[in-house]
Amino acid sequence: MLVAADVLTAVLVCGAVEALTSDRGATVVSLAYVPVWVLLAKLQGLYDRDHRALRPLTVDEAPQLLTWALTGTLGLGLLMVATSTDTFDRVFAGVFAVAIVAGLFLRALARFAWRRIIPPERVMIVGDGALSRAARRKLELFPDTHVRVVNVVPTEIARPGDAHAAERLAGVNRVILASQNLNEDVLARFVRVCRELKIKLSVVPPVRGMFGTAVDLRHIADLPVLEYNTWHASRSTLVLKRVLDVSVALPASIVLLPVAAVVALAVRLDSPGPIIFSQRRAGRYGRAFTIYKFRTMACDAEARLSEVVSVDRLPEPVFKLECDPRVTRVGRILRRTSLDELPQLVNVLKGEMSLVGPRPEQVELVERYGSEQRFRLDVKPGITGPMQVFGRGQLTFEERLAVEREYIENYSIARDVLLLALTVAAVAGRRGAY
Numbered sequence: 300m301l302v303a304a305d306v307l308t309a310v311l312v313c314g315a316v317e318a319l320t321s322d323r324g325a326t327v328v329s330l331a332y333v334p335v336w337v338l339l340a341k342l343q344g345l346y347d348r349d350h351r352a353l354r355p356l357t358v359d360e361a362p363q364l365l366t367w368a369l370t371g372t373l374g375l376g377l378l379m380v381a382t383s384t385d386t387f388d389r390v391f392a393g394v395f396a397v398a399i400v401a402g403l404f405l406r407a408l409a410r411f412a413w414r415r416i417i418p419p420e421r422v423m424i425v426g427d428g429a430l431s432r433a434a435r436r437k438l439e440l441f442p443d444t445h446v447r448v449v450n451v452v453p454t455e456i457a458r459p460g461d462a463h464a465a466e467r468l469a470g471v472n473r474v475i476l477a478s479q480n481l482n483e484d485v486l487a488r489f490v491r492v493c494r495e496l497k498i499k500l501s502v503v504p505p506v507r508g509m510f511g512t513a514v515d516l517r518h519i520a521d522l523p524v525l526e527y528n529t530w531h532a533s534r535s536t537l538v539l540k541r542v543l544d545v546s547v548a549l550p551a552s553i554v555l556l557p558v559a560a561v562v563a564l565a566v567r568l569d570s571p572g573p574i575i576f577s578q579r580r581a582g583r584y585g586r587a588f589t590i591y592k593f594r595t596m597a598c599d600a601e602a603r604l605s606e607v608v609s610v611d612r613l614p615e616p617v618f619k620l621e622c623d624p625r626v627t628r629v630g631r632i633l634r635r636t637s638l639d640e641l642p643q644l645v646n647v648l649k650g651e652m653s654l655v656g657p658r659p660e661q662v663e664l665v666e667r668y669g670s671e672q673r674f675r676l677d678v679k680p681g682i683t684g685p686m687q688v689f690g691r692g693q694l695t696f697e698e699r700l701a702v703e704r705e706y707i708e709n710y711s712i713a714r715d716v717l718l719l720a721l722t723v724a725a726v727a728g729r730r731g732a733y
Contacts, residue, residue: 304405368398426478569629572598581665591642595630656681
């Protein structure tokens with residue numbers, strides 16, 4: 300399916316060459332070049348990753364696709380020059396744009412079709428306790444892993460290599476080792492048996508807490524070395540983040556004005572009260588600022604807060620109600636589509652928020668944070684972020700802190716771009732939005 304997507308991309312490139320040049324010779328050259336696109340994709344590893352990946356996503360391979368589109372476009376240009384077709388300099392930008400946009404879209408479409416057509420992988424989780432539960436929880440939160448857990452077996456019972464190993468693993472496509480008692484001998488036996496039975500193997504490190512999230516695995520010859528990120532984002536990175544925020548938020552504010560006008564009219568007609576809801580939230584370093592959103596609740600919602608939750612009695616400094624009686628009819632639609640967040644583009648332009656970051660929390664809840672929770676105040680809050688992408692309202696407070704810590708400790712501009720892309724899919728899916 301991925302090969303078919305890439306071939307179709309190459310054919311669209313041929314169409315772009317024909318449309319931009321009207322040169323039959325250039326079109327023939329680009330058609331002859333179609334197999335090269337597939338070869339370059341293979342050399343980039345774009346056909347091998349899905350076989351072993353537990354959660355294959357097109358956005359994760361965006362850097363490789365960018366390289367593929369660039370090298371493919373340059374190769375096509377060299378072939379045109381070699382065949383005395385000197386029109387390529389006039390179509391370079393168009394060919395590259397078609398290759399990258401069509402490549403991303405068609406590969407995403409191929410994976411979407413694959414998840415609809417091909418039955419999910421049958422998975423056996425080996426392990427018990429917190430690590431096993433965490434593994435199963437992640438598989439439930441992200442259905443795009445496209446797996447079905449058929450069995451959960453304690454490590455002591457699994458014992459790969461004995462006479463019943465093949466019987467226990469019959470019909471299983473992948474084994475996920477998630478055991479606190481995992482050792483080198485057990486892992487080596489699982490690797491051997493899974494290789495013999497052609498079963499995929501994934502391992503959740505038993506020292507998950509010790510590894511943390513700010514860690515990279517490197518090798519010096521055969522010696523694996525864990526390298527921890529123990530520094531904050533550089534000034535240049537923060538400057539680029541601000542440039543990204545403004546360069547996206549400013550044109551988005553202009554382009555989305557008609558949408559905002561329709562939303563404002565719907566809010567006005569649905570219930571009495573102001574169109575814009577403002578509230579004090581905690582920003583970077585806990586500094587308070589006023590956040591703006593389209594109103595999704597009755598105008599007396601804050602006065603009625605005690606009817607639905609007692610902030611002082613919350614077991615954790617967070618709350619989000621799935622069936623809040625204060626939410627209006629239009630408000631439910633706005634929340635599920637995230638259109639209520641549009642006014643926060645003003646907060647981004649003012650420098651109080653970023654496009655991507657931890658969810659901005661109410662000041663009174665942040666005041667209850669312990670020292671181990673205040674790390675999320677080290678960066679500006681965002682309109683979207685890891686919480687909104689990796690589960691939204693379905694996440695527990697502990698899970699939300701975990702994904703936000705991973706984001707902060709491994710921050711990069713590329714990570715922001717990735718999360719912005721993933722936000723589109725998360726909003727379209729509407730899972731956990733309320």
